[in-house]
């Protein structure tokens with residue numbers, strides 16, 4: 319996961335909210351297709367076309383030209399605070415169309431049976447996080463750098479398992495209750511970020527960078543250059559339009575390369 323910097327909400331959404339007193343997400347998305355498309359595109363742009371939870375690429379296909387507008391149905395507009403609870407009743411605010419509560423996620427194998435394969439928003443569904451702050455909030459930046467959870471540290475860590483060909487996430491969101499750990503957990507957690515296929519996809523990216531590093535014998539300056547590359551947006555053209563995107567699983571690659579940098583520093 320990486321911190322998402324929110325832009326201003328689409329003007330059409332502001333207008334819609336002024337004109338419609340009841341802010342109901344289903345009503346809005348069902349009856350205002352153009353504005354709904356605009357909203358989804360705005361959320362994708364903020365996240366660099368990555369799922370805000372698992373960091374896999376969404377909507378733009380890798381390697382070939384994509385009609386982004388046609389592919390918008392491949393993403394889910396995630397309500398960080400669930401819309402079933404935050405609907406203006408029982409003393410809760412209505413956050414259905416609160417732009418800060420909306421973030422872009424993958425479909426998380428939504429249609430699969432059982433929970434084993436589901437992840438991200440598809441698994442979280444109407445659940446609410448206790449520990450994890452909204453990735454689009456300043457609190458999230460603090461969560462990544464400041465919060466200390468006992469000896470496990472505050473970072474989301476990645477662990478390579480060459481036997482299984484997976485890169486697993488070790489997440490310190492809830493150290494006192496490992497079974498229900500919010501990101502992964504022994505019982506999937508709320509997001510199931512160690513879902514088997516997802517962990518394999520991560521491994522492919524991890525392994526590619528690792529092999530390049532070893533084969534080309536990257537030195538310190540090269541690693542620093544790569545960290546910068548994986549921390550910034552780059553241009554991707556699709557059907558003649560330029561989109562600014564992040565590399566898939568970019569935070570994981572940065573984590574890996576920063577670890578390498580530390581090893582080099584210690585050797586010197």
Ligand SMILES: [Zn+2]
Nearest residue numbers: 369372424438
């Ligand atoms: Zn995802």
